[in-house]
Amino acid sequence: MSHDAQVYVRSQTEFEYIKQKRRKDMRNQITTFGIMIFLTLISFTAVAADFSVYLIVPVILLLAAIQVVLQLYYFMHMSEKNHQVVAFFLYSAVMLAFTFILTFLTIIWWG
Amino acid sequence: MSSIAKKKGFGATIWDYLTTVDHKKIAVMYLAAGGLFFVIGGIEAMLIRIQLAQPDNDFVSAGLFNEIITMHGTTMIFLAAMPILFGFMNAVMPLQIGARDVAFPFLNALGFWLFLFGGIFLNLSWFMGGAPDAGWTSYASLSLASPGHGIDFYALGLQIAGAGTYIGGINFLVTIINMRAPGMTYMRMPLFTWTTFVASALILFAFPPLTIGLFFLILDRMFGGNFFDHTMGGNTIIWEHLFWIFGHPEVYILILPAFGIFSEIFALFSRKRLFGYSSMVFATVLIGFLGFMVWAHHMFTVGLGPTANAIFAVATMAIAVPTGMKIFNWLLTIWGGSIKVTTPMLYALGFIPSFVAGGVTGIMQAAAPLDYQLHDSYFIVAHFHYVIVGGVVLAILAAVHLYWPLMFNQMLSEKLGKWTFWFFFIGFHLTFFIQHFLGLMGMPRRVFTFGANQGWDLFNLISSIGAAFMAVGVIILVVNIIITVVKNVPAGNDPWEDGRTLEWAIPQPVPFYNFKQTPLVRGLDTFWIEKQEGNKVGMTYAEPLSDIHMPNNSFIPFVMTLGLFIAAFGALYHGEKDWAIPVLVLGIAITVGSMAVRSIKDDHGFHIHKEDLMNDKGGK
Ligand code: HEM
Ligand SMILES: [Cu+2]
Numbered sequence: 001m002s003h004d005a006q007v008y009v010r011s012q013t014e015f016e017y018i019k020q021k022r023r024k025d026m027r028n029q030i031t032t033f034g035i036m037i038f039l040t041l042i043s044f045t046a047v048a049a050d051f052s053v054y055l056i057v058p059v060i061l062l063l064a065a066i067q068v069v070l071q072l073y074y075f076m077h078m079s080e081k082n083h084q085v086v087a088f089f090l091y092s093a094v095m096l097a098f099t100f101i102l103t104f105l106t107i108i109w110w111g
Numbered sequence: 112m113s114s115i116a117k118k119k120g121f122g123a124t125i126w127d128y129l130t131t132v133d134h135k136k137i138a139v140m141y142l143a144a145g146g147l148f149f150v151i152g153g154i155e156a157m158l159i160r161i162q163l164a165q166p167d168n169d170f171v172s173a174g175l176f177n178e179i180i181t182m183h184g185t186t187m188i189f190l191a192a193m194p195i196l197f198g199f200m201n202a203v204m205p206l207q208i209g210a211r212d213v214a215f216p217f218l219n220a221l222g223f224w225l226f227l228f229g230g231i232f233l234n235l236s237w238f239m240g241g242a243p244d245a246g247w248t249s250y251a252s253l254s255l256a257s258p259g260h261g262i263d264f265y266a267l268g269l270q271i272a273g274a275g276t277y278i279g280g281i282n283f284l285v286t287i288i289n290m291r292a293p294g295m296t297y298m299r300m301p302l303f304t305w306t307t308f309v310a311s312a313l314i315l316f317a318f319p320p321l322t323i324g325l326f327f328l329i330l331d332r333m334f335g336g337n338f339f340d341h342t343m344g345g346n347t348i349i350w351e352h353l354f355w356i357f358g359h360p361e362v363y364i365l366i367l368p369a370f371g372i373f374s375e376i377f378a379l380f381s382r383k384r385l386f387g388y389s390s391m392v393f394a395t396v397l398i399g400f401l402g403f404m405v406w407a408h409h410m411f412t413v414g415l416g417p418t419a420n421a422i423f424a425v426a427t428m429a430i431a432v433p434t435g436m437k438i439f440n441w442l443l444t445i446w447g448g449s450i451k452v453t454t455p456m457l458y459a460l461g462f463i464p465s466f467v468a469g470g471v472t473g474i475m476q477a478a479a480p481l482d483y484q485l486h487d488s489y490f491i492v493a494h495f496h497y498v499i500v501g502g503v504v505l506a507i508l509a510a511v512h513l514y515w516p517l518m519f520n521q522m523l524s525e526k527l528g529k530w531t532f533w534f535f536f537i538g539f540h541l542t543f544f545i546q547h548f549l550g551l552m553g554m555p556r557r558v559f560t561f562g563a564n565q566g567w568d569l570f571n572l573i574s575s576i577g578a579a580f581m582a583v584g585v586i587i588l589v590v591n592i593i594i595t596v597v598k599n600v601p602a603g604n605d606p607w608e609d610g611r612t613l614e615w616a617i618p619q620p621v622p623f624y625n626f627k628q629t630p631l632v633r634g635l636d637t638f639w640i641e642k643q644e645g646n647k648v649g650m651t652y653a654e655p656l657s658d659i660h661m662p663n664n665s666f667i668p669f670v671m672t673l674g675l676f677i678a679a680f681g682a683l684y685h686g687e688k689d690w691a692i693p694v695l696v697l698g699i700a701i702t703v704g705s706m707a708v709r710s711i712k713d714d715h716g717f718h719i720h721k722e723d724l725m726n727d728k729g730g731k
Contacts, residue, residue, distance in 0.1 A: 085288050089312070096316055096403050100356060103407070107419045108348060 032074040039063045130664040132216035133623055134201045137223050138518065141198030144227050148190035150585075151234070155183035157582060160542075164575035166563040176559035177244035178261065182234075184247030185265065188361070189272055190230040192503050196368045197226075197279055199510050200307045202518050204283065206614035206621070207301045209292025209630045211659065214285040217709075221668035222279035228676040229272025236264035246557060248358070251339035251350035255331060260683055266328045267679040271672075273318055273325070280314030283307055292613075293653040294632035298392065301612040301636075302385060305392055306371030309399040310364045316403065317360035324353035333685050348413065355406035363402040366498065367395060369506030370437060373459045375612070376509060377441050380456040381448025382609050384636060387440040394433035394440075401430045411482045420479040427477035434470055438463065453607070454528030458509035461536045462502065469497030472547065487557075490550025496543045508535065508588070515595070516602040520619045527591040531584045538580025545570045545577075605649075611636035616649035624659045627724055628652040659719045667705050674701030 010018075043060045073079040078087055119127065128136060158179050162170045171179065205213055213219050236242040243265035245254035254262045287308045291300070300308075328350070330336030337343035339350050378385040385391065407415060407423040415423075441463060450456070472494040476482050485491060508531065515523045549570050554561065561567050604619045613630060616638040631653035634640050641649050678698025684691040 089315075092312075092400075093316060099404065100320075103419075104349075104352065107407075107415050108346065108352065 225275025465501030541577025
């Protein structure tokens with residue numbers, strides 16, 4: 001251990017603040033978790049109910065995209081501060097992947 | 112005190128390097144291994160030019176010629192240029208941002224060993240039944256039909272080396288994002304750090320497509336897959352796309368660090384702040400993005416259709432804009448500067464016209480209709496050598512001279528350095544300028560010989576003479592290095608006298624913990640600012656002297672890599688030799704086992720104590 005290690009004692013107000021914030025985070029996570037289970041149920045029902053494939057596929061893809069976003073923001077903490085760099089890299093990757101897939105579809109498989 | 116510097120024996124030194132996690136030692140290993148591969152690739156280049164020096168030559172056979180050009184390209188790109196640049200990134204970048212090491216020292220070592228073992232594996236093909244022979248691009252229609260194991264060596268070797276590069280890239284990214292000293296904001300980072308950052312981001316996004324492509328190739332060739340076999344419902348074009356989605360960003364992974372090196376040199380030896388710093392950063396990032404949108408310009412003649420060709424042609428030409436911005440910024444940095452023409456500066460001055468010429472031919476090729484004429488001719492060979500040799504290799508040679516005192520506390524001879532430059536520079540233009548015309552006269556690339564009646568004799572001969580000049584230049588450099596190492600005269604810190612960035616402020620030889628106290632960065636060119644204010648130590652400190660936490664050495668990266676190396680032989684001889692599957696399993700077991708050891712065994716590193724740092728030996 002470093003010789004100069006310092007012990008930092010939180011004040012009562014700080015403590016209260018952190019407690020409140022954690023409680024809020026917890027509530028958010030549980031709500032999101034609920035929503036995600038609900039979305040999953042919709043997808044399964046859509047398949048079980050034998051809807052047309054042209055309905056099921058886009059619906060499931062859409063729901064999946066929503067789930068990815070929820071996952072990132074509420075479980076992987078992207079909604080918190082100081083995550084701009086991560087977000088930047090993530091969106092760059094999404095954009096590049098989109099370009100690649102689009103070109104593959106248009107000039108290899110459909111063309 | 113866990114690391115006491117004694118006079119070490121030879122064996123102890125070797126062991127030290129085999130287990131080191133210090134970014135400065137890893138940098139030396141990258142430089143040494145990359146330099147060795149550079150020489151091997153150079154010898155292959157000489158063999159090519161000897162074969163093509165006169166018509167109807169039979170110095171090497173057609174098949175051997177294909178192996179030589181394939182190994183020349185693959186070696187130069189993957190095993191020479193990139194690792195040498197990685198060496199400089201490792202040596203310089205942490206010092207530039209005021210960090211004590213990279214973010215993941217263990218992974219840094221792992222990345223190096225993966226590169227080295229991948230490279231060795233690839234080159235073992237020469238002694239084990241023949242090298243790969245389908246070009247460095249290894250188009251599937253050709254490579255699937257190649258007999259023997261050459262292509263298997265290519266696919267497996269690059270997979271291993273590529274994993275190393277990928278790990279290195281991620282490591283640099285995390286280091287630059289998280290380990291900058293206080294005050295080192297993004298917009299105060301030296302340009303070499305910026306270009307390292309963007310090049311690493313390109314590695315992050317460009318290597319996965321290559322990995323996938325190589326896996327498909329491995330499966331197709333060794334395990335009965337059919338991804339690229341059209342008779343089985345596959346599609347050979349997919350390889351071309353995957354390869355070039357990687358391949359074009361790859362050329363920017365090479366050139367961006369070169370741009371960074373030259374930016375440092377121009378500012379340093381013009382003794383002036385880099386002109387247009389923020390536009391340089393912007394251009395670097397923009398090139399990074401555009402670099403991903405243009406890969407199909409390598410495939411204009413494949414038959415993608417006019418719409419696709421037009422889109423990719425326009426996107427390609429757009430890259431010239433940020434590149435042009437950079438060129439003008441460099442010119443304006445020199446303009447009005449108090450210029451010192453040292454060896455590195457000489458390279459930088461030679462770089463501008465050479466690279467511009469390569470850029471212009473690039474734009475010509477980007478015009479799809481014209482590219483139907485130019486494609487697969489010597490014009491292409493001239494283009495990419497103008498950008499890669501005139502850009503990347505000149506930057507590497509410049510950096511060897513520039514950073515040698517930083518890495519080894521010795522100055523290379525300026526006189527010999529200038530001789531190297533002139534031989535290399537003249538040889539380079541002699542070799543490649545004339546190849547533009549060979550291309551326009553119809554000489555296709557990758558042919559092993561040509562006829563006496565085709566009118567290409569003289570130009571090819573001139574080209575070969577130029578190559579000999581370049582070889583002389585490199586030999587002078589090697590001699591220079593040997594003389595300098597034997598003489599071993601300490602250079603001290605700030606050997607160029609006009610250092611601007613943090614790396615030059617560090618006392619020489621650089622202590623293994625880099626900074627006794629973390630520096631406080633007060634602006635762009637922070638060392639320059641301190642010097643202007645008369646600060647003798649060259650740094651303002653951000654913290655009081657306290658214990659320093661350092662990582663322990665580890666032999667595990669080496670063992671982990673060895674496992675993959677062994678496994679690769681198993682995969683290669685799969686279905687042919689009885690021992691193949693056991694060897695494959697054994698290799699993977701070694702790797703997984705050493706990963707487990709690494710995960711289970713806690714290694715907390717050690718501390719250098721404040722008291723030891725305060726005595727005059729500085730903790731050593
Ligand atoms: C202004 C910038 C550039 C443009 C517009 C450009 C354009 C092109 C085009 C259109 C081709 C394909 C030609 C063909 O095969 O028919 C090509 C090939 C090539 N370029 Fe560039 N280029 C540029 C810069 C660079 C840089 C900076 C590098 C490397 C540092 C580079 C390396 C290569 C290589 C290696 C090839 C040949 C690949 C092969 O077929 O083996 N280029 N370039
Ligand atoms: Cu390209």
